[in-house]
Amino acid sequence: MRTNSQRVFYLILGITALTIASAQVGAYYYLEKSNNGTVSNSSVLCNYLTNRPTGASMISASVLVSYGNGTMQWYNETAVPSSWNAYALTMYLTKCNVQARFYGPPLNEHFVTGINGVANQGSLSWSIWLFCQNTNAWAYSQVGIDLISLANGQTLAWVYGASSSRSNPQPPLPNARTVSSCS
Amino acid sequence: MRTALIPVFTALSLATNYAMIDIPNVKLMDAFVFIGAFLFGLEVGVGTAISIWAVYGFINPYGQDDLALLLFLMTGECLYAIAGALLSRTSVARDLIAKQLQTMSIYKQPIGFGVGSDTRILLQIKTRVRNLVNNARPYGRMSLLFGLIGFQATFAYDVLTNFGSWVFKTSSLYQALIIGVITGVPFAILHEASNLVFFATVVPPAIAAAKRVGLHFQQRIT
Numbered sequence: 001m002r003t004n005s006q007r008v009f010y011l012i013l014g015i016t017a018l019t020i021a022s023a024q025v026g027a028y029y030y031l032e033k034s035n036n037g038t039v040s041n042s043s044v045l046c047n048y049l050t051n052r053p054t055g056a057s058m059i060s061a062s063v064l065v066s067y068g069n070g071t072m073q074w075y076n077e078t079a080v081p082s083s084w085n086a087y088a089l090t091m092y093l094t095k096c097n098v099q100a101r102f103y104g105p106p107l108n109e110h111f112v113t114g115i116n117g118v119a120n121q122g123s124l125s126w127s128i129w130l131f132c133q134n135t136n137a138w139a140y141s142q143v144g145i146d147l148i149s150l151a152n153g154q155t156l157a158w159v160y161g162a163s164s165s166r167s168n169p170q171p172p173l174p175n176a177r178t179v180s181s182c183s
Numbered sequence: 184m185r186t187a188l189i190p191v192f193t194a195l196s197l198a199t200n201y202a203m204i205d206i207p208n209v210k211l212m213d214a215f216v217f218i219g220a221f222l223f224g225l226e227v228g229v230g231t232a233i234s235i236w237a238v239y240g241f242i243n244p245y246g247q248d249d250l251a252l253l254l255f256l257m258t259g260e261c262l263y264a265i266a267g268a269l270l271s272r273t274s275v276a277r278d279l280i281a282k283q284l285q286t287m288s289i290y291k292q293p294i295g296f297g298v299g300s301d302t303r304i305l306l307q308i309k310t311r312v313r314n315l316v317n318n319a320r321p322y323g324r325m326s327l328l329f330g331l332i333g334f335q336a337t338f339a340y341d342v343l344t345n346f347g348s349w350v351f352k353t354s355s356l357y358q359a360l361i362i363g364v365i366t367g368v369p370f371a372i373l374h375e376a377s378n379l380v381f382f383a384t385v386v387p388p389a390i391a392a393a394k395r396v397g398l399h400f401q402q403r404i405t
């Protein structure tokens with residue numbers, strides 16, 4: 001009797017482990033196939049990220065995308081959930097036309113390598129700037145995009161241009177005033 | 184006495200964590216938390232789990248964890264303690280360990296009294312080989328049992344912590360769960376595979392050895 005119950009116990013353990021293993025392998029296959037290590041607009045993750053819930057508290061944020069060749073695109077006062085970060089906002093505004101490499105735990109960060117079809121190339125790359133309302137100047141973000149929490153009335157800018165490890169990239173607007181940080 | 188075991192397991196776990204820092208998600212600490220709870224009770228396991236993350240969450244070359252994620256990590260680590268404490272109460276685990284100890288006591292018995300020296304040596308070798316095979320059998324079952332339990336506890340830990348790393352970045356709990364599970368899957372697979380191996384190879388001999396030297400269930404520790 002006891003042996004039978006032990007067999008059932010082992011059987012349940014084995015079946016559960018197999019189910020988990022299949023689910024994990026399936027999820028891995030899905031991640032590799034749909035994203036190939038990057039997030040793209042074909043990804044179901046995009047739909048989850050940008051599907052705005054009803055009833056969430058909303059804020060408005062503006063985003064400037066400067067393509068480095070004089071072309072600038074403003075997304076003015078977009079209403080988004082207050083829980084979103086700058087990554088979710090960018091994904092939403094660009095309809096997930098964002099290439100990003102995700103660095104998992106413990107970093108849990110996205111490194112954006114392309115926006116609206118314009119990808120990093122050589123020394124040209126995307127950088128993110130925050131508009132500081134208290135100083136009326138732009139500040140180059142010192143933290144990753146996932147760590148930028150949104151506030152009501154906030155303005156961000158994505159800038160495509162040359163950058164080096166020694167100096168900050170060019171500000172979003174020509175001759176715009178810059179500060180090292182908003183605080 | 185039991186409280187003194189918490190820093191011992193914590194120190195052991197932290198030492199191996201830092202030694203294995205270059206291999207992400209492959210750590211012996213989960214096995215140590217499980218062993219602590221299995222041998223000495225839930226309090227030791229939970230105490231060890233929380234103490235480890237109280238140090239490892241802050242002093243980490245990859246950076247500090249924020250408080251919310253740290254809570255998820257501590258809770259997730261406690262799952263190993265719960266698994267260990269629960270398994271120690273099951274008849275399956277008790278029977279396996281009893282069999283293992285029985286086999287070891289047979290192994291220790293003197294062999295070949297009253298026969299010639301050549302025959303005695305031959306008898307000793309034969310008996311030792313037979314004992315070795317018999318001895319490996321309960322280890323095999325223990326490996327299967329602990330490996331499967333470790334694998335499932337690791338899956339639960341991964342789901343919880345991946346959910347925790349997304350819960351404040353997404354707009355619903357469901358989103359956090361789906362995104363967390365999918366984006367974290369490469370790390371989860373590595374974590375689950377390594378823990379399956381550790382729980383199947385490290386935990387059974389450690390528990391059997393502890394029993395053999397008299398470190399029995401928590402009721403013996405006062």
